[in-house]
Amino acid sequence: MSELFPVFLALTVLVGGVAGAAILTWWERRLLGIWQDRYGPNRLGPFGIGQVLADMLKLLFKDDWVPPFSDKLVFIFAPIAIVMAMMIGFAVVPFAPGVVIIDVNIGLLFFLGMTSLAVYSVLLGGLASNNKYALLGGLRSAAQMVSYEVFMGLSLMGIIMMTGSFSLVDIVEAQSEVWFCFSQFLGLLVFVIAGIAESHRLPFDLPEAEHELTAGFHTEYGGMKFAMFMLGEYLGLMLISCMITTLFFGGWHGPVLIGEWLPPIVWFGLKVFMVINFFILLRAAIPRPRYDQLMSLGWKVMLPITLVNLVVTGAVLLWRT
Amino acid sequence: MISQLRTIWRVLLHSFTKAETVQYPEEKPYLAPRYRGRIVLTRDPDGEERCVACNLCAAACPVDCIALQKDTREDGTWYPEFFRINFSRCIMCGMCEEACPTYAIQLTPDFEMCEYDRQSMVYEKEHLLINGVGKYPDYNFYRVSGLQTATKDKGEGDMEAEPINVKSLLP
Numbered sequence: 001m002s003e004l005f006p007v008f009l010a011l012t013v014l015v016g017g018v019a020g021a022a023i024l025t026w027w028e029r030r031l032l033g034i035w036q037d038r039y040g041p042n043r044l045g046p047f048g049i050g051q052v053l054a055d056m057l058k059l060l061f062k063d064d065w066v067p068p069f070s071d072k073l074v075f076i077f078a079p080i081a082i083v084m085a086m087m088i089g090f091a092v093v094p095f096a097p098g099v100v101i102i103d104v105n106i107g108l109l110f111f112l113g114m115t116s117l118a119v120y121s122v123l124l125g126g127l128a129s130n131n132k133y134a135l136l137g138g139l140r141s142a143a144q145m146v147s148y149e150v151f152m153g154l155s156l157m158g159i160i161m162m163t164g165s166f167s168l169v170d171i172v173e174a175q176s177e178v179w180f181c182f183s184q185f186l187g188l189l190v191f192v193i194a195g196i197a198e199s200h201r202l203p204f205d206l207p208e209a210e211h212e213l214t215a216g217f218h219t220e221y222g223g224m225k226f227a228m229f230m231l232g233e234y235l236g237l238m239l240i241s242c243m244i245t246t247l248f249f250g251g252w253h254g255p256v257l258i259g260e261w262l263p264p265i266v267w268f269g270l271k272v273f274m275v276i277n278f279f280i281l282l283r284a285a286i287p288r289p290r291y292d293q294l295m296s297l298g299w300k301v302m303l304p305i306t307l308v309n310l311v312v313t314g315a316v317l318l319w320r321t
Numbered sequence: 322m323i324s325q326l327r328t329i330w331r332v333l334l335h336s337f338t339k340a341e342t343v344q345y346p347e348e349k350p351y352l353a354p355r356y357r358g359r360i361v362l363t364r365d366p367d368g369e370e371r372c373v374a375c376n377l378c379a380a381a382c383p384v385d386c387i388a389l390q391k392d393t394r395e396d397g398t399w400y401p402e403f404f405r406i407n408f409s410r411c412i413m414c415g416m417c418e419e420a421c422p423t424y425a426i427q428l429t430p431d432f433e434m435c436e437y438d439r440q441s442m443v444y445e446k447e448h449l450l451i452n453g454v455g456k457y458p459d460y461n462f463y464r465v466s467g468l469q470t471a472t473k474d475k476g477e478g479d480m481e482a483e484p485i486n487v488k489s490l491l492p
Contacts, residue, residue: 035335038342285332286325 006101013090013101021234026052028280035284062223067129070220074128079225082121082232086239089114093242094169096252096264107168108160111243112153115198118236119145122200122207125229126217137216140291141207144197147298151306152194155187158313159247172251179256181248186309188248190302195244197294199236202283206291241275249275352430354456357415359431360406362446363424363455370450371425371462374401378417378426386410387417396471398463404449408434409442423462427455 026041026049033040044050066072092107094100104110119142126138160166162183163174171180181188197204208216215221218229245251249271252264262270289297343350352358365371374391392402417426436442454460469475476483 033340035332037335037338038340039344281329281333285329 059227071128078125079228085117086235108166129220133213133219137207148194148197154306155190158187175250179250195240203286245271356430357413357428362449365461373399377420381416381420404446424457
C-alpha cells in the first residue's frame with residue numbers, strides 16, 4: 001500500500017491536473033465575464049460547464065497540421081515539453097501531511113528547474129515554427145523567462161534561510177504558526193510577479209501578445225498541439241498557485257486565528273483556488289506592459305527589492321542568533 | 322503602483338454589478354420604432370401601393386441591393402413591375418428610406434431573418450409589401466402631388482392651389 005500510494009497519487013495528480021486545467025479554461029472565462037459585466041460561457045450544461053467538453057471536442061476534431069516549412073520534430077516536441085515539465089513540477093507539491101508524490105530534500109530547486117524547462121517549450125515552439133511572429137515570441141519568452149528566473153529563485157532564498165531546508169514539506173511545517181507571507185512580504189510580491197511572468201500569463205504574456213505578434217510563439221499551432229500549449233499554461237498557473245500557497249500561505253495549515261477545523265487538503269485547495277482567482281483578477285485588471293517596460297521592471301525594480309529582502313532577512317536572522 | 326492596485330480593486334468591485342448582457346433568444350432587447358431592420362413596402366391609406374418606381378432608393382443604396390422596374394397603370398400612375406431586395410447584401414443603412422419621396426420603402430424593427438439558403442434572402446415584391454401604412458398613417462402621394470393622373474386633375478390635390486394660367490394678364 002505505502003509503496004503504491006505515490007503511484008496512485010501521481011495518477012490522481014495527472015488526471016486531476018488535466019481536468020483542472022480544462023475546467024479552469026471555463027472558470028477563467030466565467031470570472032472574466034463577471035468582472036467585465038457580462039456572463040461568459042453559460043449555455044451548455046449547468047453554469048455552462050459543458051463548454052469545456054465542447055471546446056475539447058472541437059480541438060480534437062481539428063486538422064492536426066504541421067507546417068511544411070517548419071522543423072517538424074521540434075515543432076511536435078515543443079507542446080509536449082511544456083506539459084511534461086509542468087506535470088513533473090507537481091511531483092514535489094505537498095498537498096497535505098503525507099500526501100506528496102516525492103518529498104525530496106531539494107524540492108524547491110526541483111520546482112525551479114522544472115519551470116525553467118518550460119522555457120524550452122516556448123522557445124523551441126517559436127523557433128521551429130519558422131515564422132517571424134513565432135520567432136519574436138520565442139525570443140521574448142527566452143529573454144523574459146531568463147531574467148525573471150533570476151529573482152524568482154532569489155526571492156525564495158529568504159524562506160530557505162528561515163527554514164534551513166529546501167524540502168517543501170519542511171517549509172510548510174515551518175509555517176505552522178506564522179505564515180511566510182508576513183515575514184517575507186517582499187519575497188511574496190516578487191515571487192507572485194515572477195510567477196506570472198514565468199507562466200507567461202497576462203499581464204506578462206509578452207511571448208504571445210496577440211495585438212502585436214498574432215499569437216506569438218504558437219502562431220503556427222492548431223488543434224491538439226495548440227491545446228497542449230494551453231494545457232501547459234493552465235498547468236503552470238496551477239503549479240505557481242500551489243507553490244505560492246505552499247511557500248507563503250502555510251500550505252495545508254488553516255489560518256491561525258480560525259484554526260484547523262477543515263481537513264488539510266481542503267485548506268490547501270481553498271488557498272490554491274483563491275490564488276488562481278487572484279491571477280485571473282490580475283488578468284482582468286492590468287494592461288500588458290511594453291516589452292522594454294517589462295525588462296526594466298525586472299532588472300531595475302524587482303532585482304533590487306529581492307536583494308534588499310535577502311540582505312534584511314539575513315541580517316535579522318544573524319542578529320537573532 | 323497605487324493606480325494599479327486601485328484598478329485591481331475597482332475591477333474586483335465589478336463582481337457585484339449586474340451584467341449588461343441580454344440573454345438573446347430567451348429575452349429580447351427593446352427595439353425602438355425607428356430601428357433599422359427588415360425593409361418593407363407600405364401601402365397608402367386607400368390600400369394602393371405607395372411605390373412609384375422612381376428608382377431613387379436603388380440609386381441611394383450603397384450596396385446596390387435594390388432592383389426594380391417601372392410600369393404604368395391605366396390611370397397614369399406609376400408602380401414597380403417587380404421590386405427585389407437582396408437582403409444578403411443589404412446593410413440596413415436606411416438610405417433608401419431617406420431617399421424615398423413617397424414614404425413607400427420603410428425599415429422595421431425586425432432583424433431576425435436568418436435563412437439556410439442564400440436564395441431565400443432575396444425578397445420579391447410580394448414578400449416586401451405589407452397591408453399597412455407604416456410610420457406615416459395619412460400620407461397618400463397621389464393626393465398631395467401636383468401630378469396629373471386619371472385619379473385627380475391639377476389643383477385637386479390636398480393643400481394644392483388652382484393652377485395659374487400663365488397666359489392670362491388678370492391678377
